[in-house]
Amino acid sequence: MILTQFAQEKELFMYVAEDATYATGDQAIFKASDFVGATTPTSTTTVFRFYPQDKSKLGIGGDPAFDSFTLEHTEDAHIEVLKGVAGVMSNPHGGFVVVQDDLGTTASSDGSSFGGVISDINYAPIASTGTAVSCSAVTITTVDA
Amino acid sequence: MKYLIVNDQATLTSMGAADQTFMFPQNRVLGLESIDDTTTALLIQGTNDVDNEDTIVFKHADKSAAATHKVERNLIDDAVSAINSDSRLGFTVLFDLLNGVKLPNQILTDSTFTEV
Numbered sequence: 001m002i003l004t005q006f007a008q009e010k011e012l013f014m015y016v017a018e019d020a021t022y023a024t025g026d027q028a029i030f031k032a033s034d035f036v037g038a039t040t041p042t043s044t045t046t047v048f049r050f051y052p053q054d055k056s057k058l059g060i061g062g063d064p065a066f067d068s069f070t071l072e073h074t075e076d077a078h079i080e081v082l083k084g085v086a087g088v089m090s091n092p093h094g095g096f097v098v099v100q101d102d103l104g105t106t107a108s109s110d111g112s113s114f115g116g117v118i119s120d121i122n123y124a125p126i127a128s129t130g131t132a133v134s135c136s137a138v139t140i141t142t143v144d145a
Numbered sequence: 146m147k148y149l150i151v152n153d154q155a156t157l158t159s160m161g162a163a164d165q166t167f168m169f170p171q172n173r174v175l176g177l178e179s180i181d182d183t184t185t186a187l188l189i190q191g192t193n194d195v196d197n198e199d200t201i202v203f204k205h206a207d208k209s210a211a212a213t214h215k216v217e218r219n220l221i222d223d224a225v226s227a228i229n230s231d232s233r234l235g236f237t238v239l240f241d242l243l244n245g246v247k248l249p250n251q252i253l254t255d256s257t258f259t260e261v
Contacts, residue, residue: 032146033146035146035170036169036170036173036192036195037167037168037169037170037173037189037192037199038167038168038169038192039163039166039167039192039193039260040160040161040162040165040166040167041161041162041163042161042162043158043160043161043162044161045161046166049192049193062196063193063194063195063196064195066193075161076157076158076160076161078152078160078161078166079150079152079160079166079238079241079243079244082148082150082166082168082236083150083234083236085168086147086148086150086168086234086235086236087234087235087236088235089146089148089235090146090147090148090232090234090235090236091235126157127243127244128157128243128244129157
């Protein structure tokens with residue numbers, strides 16, 4: 001069963017796709033208003049958790065089974081990845097943001113993520129070293145998947 | 146919505162494990178609590194366990210000492226100001242040991258994040 005409430009006005013939607021070839025892997029959109037938090041389980045991954053879209057997974061009286069996406073990124077670049085995603089996720093005008101899409105293509109470092117442009121977030125380099133930051137993969141755990 | 150970030154790791158190569166680096170929305174703050182004379186905790190609704198709480202610890206000077214007895218009160222003002230900040234960037238870093246970012250009345254050493 002899918003959640004029946006509508007998104008709030010000026011909602012911001014974040015799109016991720018696991019592979020540039022959409023027949024491979026999953027694609028999903030997450031609402032910024034469902035965002036619960038983000039943590040850093042390994043040296044190259046950051047996981048973003050959201051309240052589930054599937055009502056049966058809300059876990060009323062207990063804990064929900066979160067929807068989430070996990071970005072695999074440059075080693076030790078968690079702070080820059082968090083700042084990059086927060087920057088686009090906080091747009092007060094709402095809209096559509098591509099967090100990660102064209103994996104494996106030359107456009108993956110374009111940096112524009114607003115409107116209809118299908119490319120990814122441009123992350124700042126690691127502050128203490130100047131190392132460039134990019135994402136190499138995304139894993140979706142979401143909705144009815 | 147704006148977002149808040151903390152990082153309790155001071156070494157780049159130590160990044161990436163549980164209870165280290167955390168980002169959460171402003172509206173998940175539950176409250177601030179005095180733990181002892183040098184410790185104040187910011188409680189957040191649990192990110193992985195929503196009926197429990199994640200804990201961010203701010204260390205500060207000893208409030209039992211006459212010279213620094215206002216430090217916790219001032220730290221709470223710092224924290225509330227940062228939490229309510231309408232940051233143009235979309236996020237506010239409460240503290241970051243790696244990059245030396247902290248609240249004005251905070252001591253970075255032993256400031257921590259713990260997820261339930």
